[in-house]
Amino acid sequence: MPSEEDEMLHAMGLRNIDDLFTDIPTAVRIPKLDLPDGLPEDAVVSRVTSMLAANRTVVDMPTFLGGGLYDHFIPASVRAITSRSEFYTSYTPYQPELSQGMLQALWEYQSLVCELTCMDGANTSMYDGSTALGEAARIAHRILSDDVCGVYVENPNFFGRFEEQLEDIRRLTKAPFVVGVNPIAQAVVRPPGDFGADIVIGEGQPLGSHANFGGPLLGIFACRQEHIRKMPGRVIGLTRDAAGQRAFCMTLQTREQHIRREKAMSNICTNEALLAVAAASYLSVLGGNGLRRVASENIRRAKELASAIDRIEAFTAPLFNGAHFNEFVVRSQKPYASVHKSLLAKGVHGGLSLGRHLPELENAALFTTTGRHAPDAIERLLKALREVR
Amino acid sequence: MSFRQAHWDEPLLIEKRSAPDESVDLSGLVPAAIRRERLGIPNLSEHDVVRHFTRLSQMNFGIDTGFYPLGSCTMKFNPKFTEELAALPTVGRIHPDQDESTVQGALRLLYELQDILATIAGMDAVTLQPAAGAQGEYTGLLLAQAYHRDRGEERDEVILPDTAHGTNFASAGMLGFHIVEIPSKEGRVDLQALESAAGKKTLAFMLTNPNTLGIFEDHVLEIADVVHAAGGLLYYDGANFNAILGRTSPGKMNFDIVHFNLHKTFTTPHGGGGPGAGPVGVKKPLEPFLPVPTVQLNGRGYHLDYDRPKSIGKVRAWYGNFALLVRAYAYILRMGGNGLREVSDRAVLNANYVMHRLKGVLDVPFGGMRKHEFVASASRVAAKGVRTVDIAKRLMDFGYHPPTVYFPHLVEEALMIEPTETETKETLDGFVEVLTKIVDEDPAVLHDSPHNTSVKRVDEVRAAREPLLSWRMAKRAAGGS
Ligand SMILES: Cc1ncc(COP(=O)(O)O)c(C=O)c1O
Numbered sequence: 001m002p003s004e005e006d007e008m009l010h011a012m013g014l015r016n017i018d019d020l021f022t023d024i025p026t027a028v029r030i031p032k033l034d035l036p037d038g039l040p041e042d043a044v045v046s047r048v049t050s051m052l053a054a055n056r057t058v059v060d061m062p063t064f065l066g067g068g069l070y071d072h073f074i075p076a077s078v079r080a081i082t083s084r085s086e087f088y089t090s091y092t093p094y095q096p097e098l099s100q101g102m103l104q105a106l107w108e109y110q111s112l113v114c115e116l117t118c119m120d121g122a123n124t125s126m127y128d129g130s131t132a133l134g135e136a137a138r139i140a141h142r143i144l145s146d147d148v149c150g151v152y153v154e155n156p157n158f159f160g161r162f163e164e165q166l167e168d169i170r171r172l173t174k175a176p177f178v179v180g181v182n183p184i185a186q187a188v189v190r191p192p193g194d195f196g197a198d199i200v201i202g203e204g205q206p207l208g209s210h211a212n213f214g215g216p217l218l219g220i221f222a223c224r225q226e227h228i229r230k231m232p233g234r235v236i237g238l239t240r241d242a243a244g245q246r247a248f249c250m251t252l253q254t255r256e257q258h259i260r261r262e263k264a265m266s267n268i269c270t271n272e273a274l275l276a277v278a279a280a281s282y283l284s285v286l287g288g289n290g291l292r293r294v295a296s297e298n299i300r301r302a303k304e305l306a307s308a309i310d311r312i313e314a315f316t317a318p319l320f321n322g323a324h325f326n327e328f329v330v331r332s333q334k335p336y337a338s339v340h341k342s343l344l345a346k347g348v349h350g351g352l353s354l355g356r357h358l359p360e361l362e363n364a365a366l367f368t369t370t371g372r373h374a375p376d377a378i379e380r381l382l383k384a385l386r387e388v389r
Numbered sequence: 390m391s392f393r394q395a396h397w398d399e400p401l402l403i404e405k406r407s408a409p410d411e412s413v414d415l416s417g418l419v420p421a422a423i424r425r426e427r428l429g430i431p432n433l434s435e436h437d438v439v440r441h442f443t444r445l446s447q448m449n450f451g452i453d454t455g456f457y458p459l460g461s462c463t464m465k466f467n468p469k470f471t472e473e474l475a476a477l478p479t480v481g482r483i484h485p486d487q488d489e490s491t492v493q494g495a496l497r498l499l500y501e502l503q504d505i506l507a508t509i510a511g512m513d514a515v516t517l518q519p520a521a522g523a524q525g526e527y528t529g530l531l532l533a534q535a536y537h538r539d540r541g542e543e544r545d546e547v548i549l550p551d552t553a554h555g556t557n558f559a560s561a562g563m564l565g566f567h568i569v570e571i572p573s574k575e576g577r578v579d580l581q582a583l584e585s586a587a588g589k590k591t592l593a594f595m596l597t598n599p600n601t602l603g604i605f606e607d608h609v610l611e612i613a614d615v616v617h618a619a620g621g622l623l624y625y626d627g628a629n630f631n632a633i634l635g636r637t638s639p640g641k642m643n644f645d646i647v648h649f650n651l652h653k654t655f656t657t658p659h660g661g662g663g664p665g666a667g668p669v670g671v672k673k674p675l676e677p678f679l680p681v682p683t684v685q686l687n688g689r690g691y692h693l694d695y696d697r698p699k700s701i702g703k704v705r706a707w708y709g710n711f712a713l714l715v716r717a718y719a720y721i722l723r724m725g726g727n728g729l730r731e732v733s734d735r736a737v738l739n740a741n742y743v744m745h746r747l748k749g750v751l752d753v754p755f756g757g758m759r760k761h762e763f764v765a766s767a768s769r770v771a772a773k774g775v776r777t778v779d780i781a782k783r784l785m786d787f788g789y790h791p792p793t794v795y796f797p798h799l800v801e802e803a804l805m806i807e808p809t810e811t812e813t814k815e816t817l818d819g820f821v822e823v824l825t826k827i828v829d830e831d832p833a834v835l836h837d838s839p840h841n842t843s844v845k846r847v848d849e850v851r852a853a854r855e856p857l858l859s860w861r862m863a864k865r866a867a868g869g870s
Contacts, residue, residue, distance in 0.1 A: 004814040005735070008742040017734045020741055021636055023605045023758055028642045033635040034508055038725030041470050048719050052479035054494035061491065065484040068706065077435055079476075081442040089451030089467050091459055092662040094793075096849070097842040098394065098785050101449030102661040105442065107858075108402055114859040115429040121858035124662065127520035130706040138563075155423075164423055188415055190423045203706075213495050214485030214707025215520065216664035228856060234662060238863055239852035242837075242845040251852040257523070258555035258796070262562030269556050270521035270652060270667075274660030281442055284402050287432035292413045299418040323420050344488055352486050 056349075058211075062377035063349040066327045066368025067158070068129060068203050069211040072184070072294065073372055074282065078208045081281040088274055092234065096249035097241075103248035106273060107236040109280035110222075116186040116283075117200040118193020119222035123233035125272040126219025129203030133180060135221065135232045135266055136199045140176035142230055142265075143198065148173060154180035155189065159366065160302070160327035161320055166195040183207050183220060183279075185325045187288070187295040199223045208282025209275050218275035229255060232266030234273070297371045298326035305369050305378060306330075312385050319364060327368035329354065329361070332388070336365045339388050346384040392455070392788030395447035396843040402441065403860050407431035429860075448843040449661070450790055456816050458743075460762045460793040460805025461554065461601060463631050463653035468723070471657070471716035480715050485707040489692050496691035499708065500684045502718045503668075509721075509729070510627070510647045511640020512670030516679045517709035522628055524704060525648025525667030526560035526595070528680065531701045532646060532671060533593045533622045534564070535678040539699065542620070544592040550578050552600045552797045557626060566592060573799060576604045576755035583615050591621035597629045598642065601797045601805070603740060603759035605632075613643035622646060622675075630654040631809065632737055632760035635730025645672050654732075655717040666713040680704050735810035736761040739817060743808050746821040750828055754800055762807035764800050770828055777802040779835040780827055786841045787823045 002010070009016065021029075039047070058071050082088060086101060093099030093106075106124045113122040126132040133152070140150030151173050155163035162185075170177055179192035181202040192200045204218030205211065223231055229252060237251030257264040283291065306328045309317040318328035332339045336353050343350040351367035369378070410432070415424050433441075450457075457464035474480065483492055503515040519525040530547065537544045547561040548569045561568055567590075571582040578596065587594070594616045599605045606612065616623045625639035625647040631654040639647045651657050652665030659665070671679065681700045682693035693708070724732065737760050744753055744763040751765040767777040781791035781804070793805035808817055827835065839846065857863045 005738060008738055008814055012741060012745045017738060020734075020737045020758060023607050023760075024633075024637050025607055025610070027610060028637045030511075030635065030637055030641055033726035033729055035505060035721070035726035035729070038728035039722055041468075041723060044719050044723045045470055045474065047722065048474050048498070048715070049477065049479075051497055052474075052477060052494040052715075054497070055479040055483050056487075056491040057478045057482040058484060059478055059482055063484060063487065065486050067486060069484060071482060071484070075435070077439050080439065081446075083472075084443065084446035085453035086446040086449040086451045088658045088660050089453045090449055090661045091457070091462050091464060091659045091790075093449075094459075095450075095781070095785070095791055096847040097782065097839045097844055098450040098790060099661075100843045101445035101447065104399070104401075104448075105445050106661070110858055111401075111403070111860040112430060114861050120862050121856070127524060128706050130703075131520070131524075162420065162423060164420055166423075186425075187428055188413070188419050188425050190425050210481030211484045212481055213483045213492065213711040215666075215705075215710035216712060217706070225862065228858060235856075235858055237852035238857040239848045241847050245844055247844045247847045249847045249849050249852050251849065251856055251858075253853070256555075257559035261555050261558035262568050264555070264559040264562065267523040267527060267556050267559035267563050268521070269523045270650075270659070270665040271663040272520075272660075273662030274658075274664060277442075277661065281438065283430055284433055284438045284441070285435050287408070288428040288430035289408070289411045289413075289432045291430060292411075292428060296413050296415055296418055303418070323418070340488070344490070349487060349491065 061347055061349050062373060062380050064351045064367045064369060064381060065349065067352040067366055070206045070326070070368065070370050071211060071372055072206055072370050074208050075285045077285050078278050078281045082274055082278050087277055093250060096247065100248060103236050105277045105280055107238065107248050109276040110236060112280055112283045113220055113222050116183055116191065117181060117222050118191035119200050120225040121228040121231065121235070122222035123231050123235050125276045126221050126233055126268065127272060128217035128219045129201060132201035132219035132221045136178045136201050139199065139227065139230050140178060143176045143227065148175040150176045150178055152178045152180065156182055156185055156325040159320055159329050160324040162189060162323045162325060166192065170196045182325060184291065184295050184298065187291040198227060204275065204279050207279035209278050216272055216275055218272050218279060228252065230265055231255065233268045234271055294371060301369050301371065302326045302328060305367070308382055309385060314388060315385060326370055327366050329364050330367050331364045335362050342388045343384045348381050348384045392786065392841055394842045397444040397448065399441060399444045401860070402431055402433065405431060405433055405437060407433060455788045455790065456812060456820055457790040458792050458806045458808050458820070459790060460764070460807040461628055462793065463807060463809055465656055465809035466811035467656055467658040468720060471719045474719050475712045475716050480712055493690055495711065496684050498715060498718055500686055500691050502714055503684060505721055506649060506668055507670055509634070509638065510670040511638030512647055513673040514676040514679060515668055515670045516683060517668045517714055518680045518704055519648065519667035519669055520705055520710055521663065521665040522648055522650040522667045523556040523560055525669045526556055526626065527563060528669050528704045529624055529646040529648055530560055530564055530566065530593065532675050532678045533624070535699065535701050536622065536675050537592060544590050544621070546590040547592055548583065548586050548594040550596060550600065551799050552602055553595060554601060554626060554628065557595045576602045577606050577608070578612055580608060580611055580615065583612060587615055587619035587621060589620065591616065591619045593622040593624045595624040595626055597626035599629050599632050599760035602755060602764050603762040604755060604757065605760055609642045628653055629761065632733055634733040635726065636733060645675060651713055651717040656720050657713040657716045664710050664713055666710040666717065682708070732810050739808040739810060739812055743806060743817050743821060747824065750825045751804065762805060764797065765804045765806060766800050767802040767804060771802065773832050775832050775835050777804055779838065780804065782846060783827045783835045783838040784823065785839040789820055789823065
């Protein structure tokens, strides 16, 4: 029996596969790809698994890094939901009739982001928090072409400290006001919408996704109603179908690259939709109550850890006074690099060394704790800090 | 084949009965002036939440559900073993700021993937940082600008063929470059038009080859000569890589910059819109400008190299969409050089076979063969009042995701069909038969379609006229508080 390839070639009156490539001029042809031959699935799985086994995870080693990405507990239901292949093997929901599930999930994500931030509209994701900020700057520029095109403030800020002056900052300027948030902290602090923010951005990874060595992440982007037609990215709207039933679809597409081309609000096409579904699942599994508990527990634990570190002779924590969320700056008597080495030698990964980001903080690091550090992990850190020579 | 999609009258989360809010004691934790008293997120049972999203998933169509010939998007089988690998704690639960000595496995994978992608593309160096194809384009154009500036040249025109994808225009637009669009001639770049467009201001010419019509630009070396003679760079949009693996490479075609869509050819799942990954490869003269950090190997192991004085900087936080890069790496190992070539062989065979069978059913503008996709036109049925959108919607009733429609713009009533290599002849024949039948159906049936999906035709005009993007906006519009 001929193979199906042969049948297909025959149907087209061709002899072999090469006949399909005669339009590629010989001058640009290559004989083959200079890569090893393929391997069985089993062999690939073992090889990649053992290669990655050289990594030390935050499970293997108490790790006090945050600085934008956090290791929170994620209920197994979140992964069960995002592992539904109807979700993860679908494309951008261009065809709403076949894609109501993804569309409703993403619309609920938008709604939840709006609840957290007290904004009116949100998009279905940007690449990450950093590009969300970049896009916010571009939009601020579009909203107002004054000397100051925008003001950006983070709450909590990079040092983990809560920003208590949002109201005063807003009053200082008429320029578009962009606020960066940690979405979990939002459960217990007044939302930017209360302070007249125009745009809210943030890194959404804490909502149900792992740090993944830095990607994929989830850029949160939300704004007030008057700016929604300037928003970048995919946006889902509520509408009706021909029978008058509730339905969802992508909307405001005239902002986007495939319609507006070089005048588009942004070039983003593929985004981080599945992480938005993870965020919606995470927020709904925890519920408002659960999220507020997680947030307050983070604050309490970070506060306890800071005081415990501060009690150690050679360290000051937090370096900056005031209320913090789940991270804070620790200052040591010597350059932090040596502290870091000494902790690592004891199987503990300290915080984010700040010297590279801010040379004047060469002796400092940003330490983070979430609800996830078991008491013995904290104990190991404290012991290792006490033993730093 | 007939198909009935699940239909649940699934309420919104907010419409479900929520348990009461509990009070949390925030005194001593959050200063009173910024303390939040209320959060409008419902408190539901975990079981109800899982059921909610499971029902939603049943009202969604993925590549695991059925045939999804969405042109340009390369919807092919997403191998399951790569999902297992990406779920390892050694992938998920590592922090990008960890000490390099504790992430040698991850860095090694990135290093090897940089190399493999460079080999596949015929390039000299690769950055894995961009999060998607469009960000790859943005990165590539920044690299081109940095390259020209380093030579003391300020160039700000990007030339694009009319077949180019919308992101090409938008990426150039975002960077404030001027766009010079050139018309195609018989479905290919018009060399004369390119010659008159290229000049001292030309930063780059962006092209995907095969182009979005699925046609191989066989005069690509002449194109390269024209662009290079004007001092410009040639940019390869790698969305259509699925057609050329092991047959040619952007490097061999004299391109200078390439982006990959790992979520297309290298089969990381699309996730309902993302995440993807859009690495960028370049030829040697552009290497100094790559984003920081790149991954390098020295006597002490793998490390992140930030010491790149000419770098354009970062285009996003950290090193790229790592969990996707792991999937792509594993997929490439599984296929190998030989298997990847077979991918393109079969992808091209499938596309040409479907095109061959559909001739006579729909028009296929421009002669000759295609590579991994082709664009048909439904203009012949326009006379009976049937448009592409009607055909697309009707296909759903038979369990097919429609092709890409109304793109590329130069074809009227376009249906852009990309079967991919992971479909059998049986599936392709079934699709052709259904499409053949649909085209002859009573127009009224088509206009009312789809009939078998969870909702009827969706009113997209209404959604845009009165945008309701959240519970709050919907409540307010309904006259609530
Ligand atoms: C030809 C072409 N170029 C560029 C892109 C943009 O890639 P991404 O969606 O990954 O940003 C696409 C995606 O649809 C495409 O088909």
